[in-house]
Amino acid sequence: MTASSPSSVTVRVPAKVNVQLAVAGPRSDGFHALANVFLAVSLYDRVTVTPSDGLRVTCSGPDAAQVPLDASNLAARAALALAGRYGREADVHIHIDKDIPVAGGMAGGSADGAGALVACDALWGTGASRSELLEICAELGSDVPFSLIGGVALGEGRGEVLTPLEAGGTFHWVFAVADGGLSTPAVYGECDRLRAAAGTDPGPDQPSASPALLAALRAGDAVALAAAVSNDLQSAALSLRPSLASTLSAGVEAGALAALVSGSGPTTAFLAKSREDGERVAAALSASGTCRAVRVAAGPVEGATVVAG
Numbered sequence: 672m673t674a675s676s677p678s679s680v681t682v683r684v685p686a687k688v689n690v691q692l693a694v695a696g697p698r699s700d701g702f703h704a705l706a707n708v709f710l711a712v713s714l715y716d717r718v719t720v721t722p723s724d725g726l727r728v729t730c731s732g733p734d735a736a737q738v739p740l741d742a743s744n745l746a747a748r749a750a751l752a753l754a755g756r757y758g759r760e761a762d763v764h765i766h767i768d769k770d771i772p773v774a775g776g777m778a779g780g781s782a783d784g785a786g787a788l789v790a791c792d793a794l795w796g797t798g799a800s801r802s803e804l805l806e807i808c809a810e811l812g813s814d815v816p817f818s819l820i821g822g823v824a825l826g827e828g829r830g831e832v833l834t835p836l837e838a839g840g841t842f843h844w845v846f847a848v849a850d851g852g853l854s855t856p857a858v859y860g861e862c863d864r865l866r867a868a869a870g871t872d873p874g875p876d877q878p879s880a881s882p883a884l885l886a887a888l889r890a891g892d893a894v895a896l897a898a899a900v901s902n903d904l905q906s907a908a909l910s911l912r913p914s915l916a917s918t919l920s921a922g923v924e925a926g927a928l929a930a931l932v933s934g935s936g937p938t939t940a941f942l943a944k945s946r947e948d949g950e951r952v953a954a955a956l957s958a959s960g961t962c963r964a965v966r967v968a969a970g971p972v973e974g975a976t977v978v979a980g
């Protein structure tokens with residue numbers, strides 16, 4: 672550390688919802704080509720890195736007990752990857768203040784990976800370029816590059832090849848957090864199984880983004896966006912967790928413009944006309960007893976951002 676180095680750095684990183692998730696059939700490497708339209712929303716993890724004798728991870732927040740604190744933690748993997756590239760030790764204490772539901776389909780682990788990468792880069796004065804950071808993100812996981820850039824973006828390939836998109840306004844969301852998580856590979860596997868059983872495997876080719884969805888985003892038009900949202904993993908998530916159907920119905924009955932599973936689930940996402948409508952949908956979902964917790968959020972918001980240090 673030089674005299675001018677910060678003594679610690681804190682980075683704030685948002686959760687995501689997928690407003691379109693078009694999934695092709697499995698590729699030969701086991702991944703699926705996607706047309707994945709990500710939107711970053713205002714639920715955040717905060718990742719703080721401080722110089723330490725060795726690599727150590729701690730976590731606080733309501734779901735902290737479910738977060739691994741060993742080298743499998745995506746934040747630890749990010750620190751190791753950056754240190755490895757720059758030939759230094761990952762001698763850092765990473766603290767995750769976790770507000771994003773764990774294994775909820777909102778890219779919580781990916782957020783921590785992107786956050787730790789940006790934080791270590793700032794702490795160590797690495798000076799890595801944006802494209803170098805994005806390359807490391809893509810090695811860590813398909814959702815991690817988007818956690819770095821935030822906003823709204825189309826993810827192609829396995830979701831890591833990003834094209835930033837325009838959004839003409841703020842969209843208001845309600846998220847119903849379910850009890851327990853769903854494993855992302857298990858949900859992709861169930862999607863393949865259901866398609867094989869129905870004889871509807873679409874093949875491995877790259878799917879396309881929906882023009883109507885992109886136009887709705889550009890216009891900032893929540894009603895048009897509600898008509899265009901889609902998630903090819905939704906039936907698989909419902910197959911593995913049938914109780915999510917009653918959460919989706921409760922949100923629709925409460926007046927949500929659209930109700931969908933967030934990514935691989937089991938968090939469900941509800942689009943509202945306004946912040947006030949969102950508060951009403953949130954209150955009705957809480958009263959319905961069909962979920963563990965309810966959160967309101969808005970987006971798009973910016974990606975991983977240094978907030979202290």
Ligand SMILES: C[C@](O)(CO)[C@H](O)COP(=O)(O)OP(=O)(O)OC[C@H]1O[C@@H](n2ccc(N)nc2=O)[C@H](O)[C@@H]1O
Nearest residue numbers: 701702703705812813814815829830855856859934935
């Ligand atoms: C469901 C989404 O959250 C939507 O944004 C993502 O596609 C998942 O992204 P992620 O959690 O970063 O996933 P990764 O860590 O890259 O991959 C975990 C596992 O999910 C499956 N996977 C993931 C992405 C993808 N395009 N096809 C897949 O089949 C694979 O089984 C893979 O082994």
Ligand SMILES: Nc1ncnc2c1ncn2[C@@H]1O[C@H](COP(=O)(O)OP(=O)(O)OP(=O)(O)O)[C@@H](O)[C@H]1O
Nearest residue numbers: 744745773774775776777778779780781783814855
């Ligand atoms: N920093 C982390 N925070 C949470 N989970 C982590 C972290 N690092 C590794 N994991 C592991 O990743 C698994 C998935 O957690 P995560 O919260 O990222 O799921 P998710 O939001 O469904 O992911 P995605 O939406 O990207 O598919 C957890 O069960 C946990 O074992």
